[in-house]
Each structure stands twice: as structure tokens, then as C-alpha cells.
Amino acid sequence: MTIYLSLNELHDLLSKPSLSGIPMLILGNKIDKPGALSKQDLTEQMGLKCINGRDVCCFMISCKNSINIDTVIDWLVKHSKWMN
Numbered sequence: 001m002t003i004y005l006s007l008n009e010l011h012d013l014l015s016k017p018s019l020s021g022i023p024m025l026i027l028g029n030k031i032d033k034p035g036a037l038s039k040q041d042l043t044e045q046m047g048l049k050c051i052n053g054r055d056v057c058c059f060m061i062s063c064k065n066s067i068n069i070d071t072v073i074d075w076l077v078k079h080s081k082w083m084n
């Protein structure tokens with residue numbers, strides 16, 4: 001169900017002309033939980049390889065255990081508009 005909702009949100013964002021070409025960061029949170037999706041499964045189920053015309057990046061994170069949060073911050077800093 002969560003993937004279905006996320007997929008809807010993703011398609012909604014992709015259809016917005018004002019966001020055309022904007023880099024996209026997908027976060028798979030709660031990887032500390034048993035049964036969490038793998039990055040490969042998330043990539044496939046969200047159809048991330050089929051998105052064209054923009055940078056698409058996917059990180060697997062745990063907010064609870066602070067896993068990969070530094071990587072997310074780095075990505076945001078690197079892609080923030082004021083840095084260009």
C-alpha cells in the first residue's frame with residue numbers, strides 16, 4: 001500500500017511542468033526494520049530507471065539509526081539551486 005501511495009506521489013511530481021528537469025532524490029526510509037525493501041526492489045517497484053530527463057538518485061536510509069543521513073545532506077547541498 002505504501003509503495004502504491006508513493007508511486008502516485010511520484011507520478012504527480014513528474015507531471016508538474018514547474019518541476020521539469022529538476023533532480024529527484026528518492027529515499028527508502030526505515031531500513032532498520034525487518035522486511036524493509038532492498039534498494040533494487042524499491043528501484044524496480046517505483047520504476048526509477050524509466051524516469052528520463054532529470055537526475056534521479058535513490059538512497060536507503062534509517063532516520064531512527066542515522067544511516068546514510070550524511071549522504072542525503074551531501075546530495076541536497078550539491079543539488080541546491082543557490083550552489084549553482
Ligand SMILES: Nc1nc2c(ncn2[C@@H]2O[C@H](COP(=O)(O)OP(=O)(O)OP(=O)(O)O)[C@@H](O)[C@H]2O)c(=O)[nH]1
Nearest residue numbers: 002028029030031032033061062063064065066067
Ligand atoms: N524504525 C524506524 N521508524 C521510523 C524511522 N523514521 C521514522 N520512523 C517512525 O515512523 C513513524 C512515522 O513517522 P513520521 O515522521 O510521522 O512519518 P510519516 O511520513 O508521517 O509516516 P510514515 O507513513 O510512517 O512514513 C514515527 O513513529 C517515527 O518515529 C526509521 O528510520 N526507522
